[in-house]
Amino acid sequence: MTFIKWDSAFETGITSVDHEHRELVELINTLHGKLVDDAPVEVISKFLGEVFVAISAHFALEETVMRKYDYDQYIDHKNHHEKLLDDVRDIMDAFEAGKYATYNEALSQAIHDWFVDHFRTRDARLYRKLGV
Numbered sequence: 001m002t003f004i005k006w007d008s009a010f011e012t013g014i015t016s017v018d019h020e021h022r023e024l025v026e027l028i029n030t031l032h033g034k035l036v037d038d039a040p041v042e043v044i045s046k047f048l049g050e051v052f053v054a055i056s057a058h059f060a061l062e063e064t065v066m067r068k069y070d071y072d073q074y075i076d077h078k079n080h081h082e083k084l085l086d087d088v089r090d091i092m093d094a095f096e097a098g099k100y101a102t103y104n105e106a107l108s109q110a111i112h113d114w115f116v117d118h119f120r121t122r123d124a125r126l127y128r129k130l131g132v
């Protein structure tokens, strides 16, 4: 079953950003599938690393867009990106420390919540404001 269903609220109107948003949703769905299938810890850890890299690259793209348009909430949005990346690092550390070994649903939920919330709040405002 698809973990995060694509929602039109995730669309921004900027082709490169939308493409990456779709890729991130796919990555998170794949991660969830691996957790559900009870993949080995090393596999999950490696995949979390890939998710982290993809998210970092996506945030960098979004921050470039914000600077280009002189976005009024650039600092707040960038700070939130940094918090999200810290959260993913914490999740990765907790996973590697065995915290999620017997309750993977909590890991999926943690990732789902921060990701979807960010899309629906800060990203939605950003692209509404840009009017693209």
Ligand SMILES: [Fe+2]
Binding pocket: 062, 077, 081, 118, 122, 123
């Ligand atoms: Fe964002």
